[in-house]
Amino acid sequence: MKLAARVGQVTPSLTLAVDTKAKGMKAQGINVCSFSVGEPDFPTPPHIVEAAEKALESGKTKYGPAAGEPKLREAIAQKLQKENSLCFGAENVIVTNGGKHSLFNLFMATIEPGDEVIIPSPYWVSYPEMVKLAEGKPVIVETTAETGFKITPEQLRQAITPQTRLFVLNSPSNPTGMVYTPDEIRALAAVIVEKDIYVVSDEIYEKLLYDGAEHFSIGAASPEIYERTIVSSGFAKAFSMTGWRVGYLAGPVDVIRACATIQGHSTSNVCTFAQYGAIAALEGSLDCVEEMRLAFAQRRQVMLDYLNAIPGLTCTKPDGAFYLLPSIKKTGLKSLEFSTALLDDYQVAVVPGVAFGADDYVRLSYATDMDTIKRGMEQLDKFVRSRT
Ligand SMILES: *Cc1c(COP(=O)(O)O)cnc(C)c1O
Numbered sequence: 424m425k426l427a428a429r430v431g432q433v434t435p436s437l438t439l440a441v442d443t444k445a446k447g448m449k450a451q452g453i454n455v456c457s458f459s460v461g462e463p464d465f466p467t468p469p470h471i472v473e474a475a476e477k478a479l480e481s482g483k484t485k486y487g488p489a490a491g492e493p494k495l496r497e498a499i500a501q502k503l504q505k506e507n508s509l510c511f512g513a514e515n516v517i518v519t520n521g522g523k524h525s526l527f528n529l530f531m532a533t534i535e536p537g538d539e540v541i542i543p544s545p546y547w548v549s550y551p552e553m554v555k556l557a558e559g560k561p562v563i564v565e566t567t568a569e570t571g572f573k574i575t576p577e578q579l580r581q582a583i584t585p586q587t588r589l590f591v592l593n594s595p596s597n598p599t600g601m602v603y604t605p606d607e608i609r610a611l612a613a614v615i616v617e618k619d620i621y622v623v624s625d626e627i628y629e630k631l632l633y634d635g636a637e638h639f640s641i642g643a644a645s646p647e648i649y650e651r652t653i654v655s656s657g658f659a660k661a662f663s664m665t666g667w668r669v670g671y672l673a674g675p676v677d678v679i680r681a682c683a684t685i686q687g688h689s690t691s692n693v694c695t696f697a698q699y700g701a702i703a704a705l706e707g708s709l710d711c712v713e714e715m716r717l718a719f720a721q722r723r724q725v726m727l728d729y730l731n732a733i734p735g736l737t738c739t740k741p742d743g744a745f746y747l748l749p750s751i752k753k754t755g756l757k758s759l760e761f762s763t764a765l766l767d768d769y770q771v772a773v774v775p776g777v778a779f780g781a782d783d784y785v786r787l788s789y790a791t792d793m794d795t796i797k798r799g800m801e802q803l804d805k806f807v808r809s810r811t
Contacts, residue, residue: 445772456799458787468711474703478696491518507640522657525672532681534559544780572599595628595743605639636742729800
């Protein structure tokens with residue numbers, strides 16, 4: 424059958440492809456060390472699981488409102504007020520099938536053919552592809568390790584044209600792990616307000632911070648930027664709920680209503696009993712998140728020390744999320760070549776940086792156990808030495 428042109432413009436997710444290949448090798452009995460997928464290795468905290476079980480048993484198994492269970496929308500609004508100083512109410516919130524779906528809804532609701540969306544690279548794989556699916560034009564602004572992989576206000580200003588609709592901000596970042604300081608966020612906010620565009624702030628890693636780094640929600644910088652901010656987030660990363668598929672989008676009421684209309688004709692409501700798990704996540708203690716964060720902090724240090732001890736690799740120290748992005752430039756290999764040979768010959772799965780618009784890098788997730796990290800780093804060391 425003839426496929427729609429929009430499909431041909433989109434690249435399938437390389438992160439998922441590497442992971443699929445690694446899982447296939449594992450299924451054949453090959454001992455693979457996988458650092459490819461961005462998913463915490465911890466089980467979902469028990470109080471969240473129990474709340475969903477209770478919801479199932481009490482018959483929360485029917486269709487619900489497309490925009491989400493009112494109680495969850497209210498709890499998310501409360502969270503945004505308390506933790507992020509954003510004065511959103513329940514009507515400003517839509518519950519989506521994960522953070523990925525919330526971004527997709529937003530682009531579908533706001534982007535017209537030819538509209539430009541500014542995306543700093545290295546970027547999360549799905550941003551440019553989603554913009555293309557919405558028939559918009561991704562405008563990639565390159566950042567480098569020298570500037571901490573952060574877009575400067577001058578770079579942002581220069582990228583804005585009369586066609587610019589949205590700027591995509593992701594702090595803490597996937598794949599770089601970097602976190603913008605509150606002052607850096609304020610400086611970007613000033614440009615957004617001055618140029619009268621909108622910002623979508625992907626804050627899914629806001630709880631995963633190290634070395635005293637602070638998360639600052641851009642919408643809290645001023646009343647003017649608040650009106651131009653859409654927050655995208657979800658429960659997957661902080662609460663180890665990747666498979667639950669619960670995320671949310673918060674922003675101006677007209678945008679949220681438009682997303683609810685799209686959702687009403689596409690996915691309808693997010694799995695009803697999964698939403699009750701999310702309510703428990705917001706209402707319960709955050710000790711479980713802190714325990715996971717502390718484990719990530721330790722693993723980050725161990726992996727970083729290994730990486731920087733390998734001649735041929737260099738890696739900056741990021742202070743958020745659960746990724747490291749070492750430069751492979753000195754090996755002379757391109758990222759796809761590097762990651763394919765590493766997986767085939769040394770059974771270590773990493774994501775080629777080309778997926779993030781950064782071909783001199785590979786991404787490693789340290790959301791995995793310490794044994795795998797140690798074993799994988801030794802294999803990586805052997806591989807790089809064999810190539811340099
Ligand atoms: C994981 C991730 C998401 C969304 O994940 P969901 O599983 O769809 O909630 C969004 N943005 C970034 C940068 C991510 O890494």
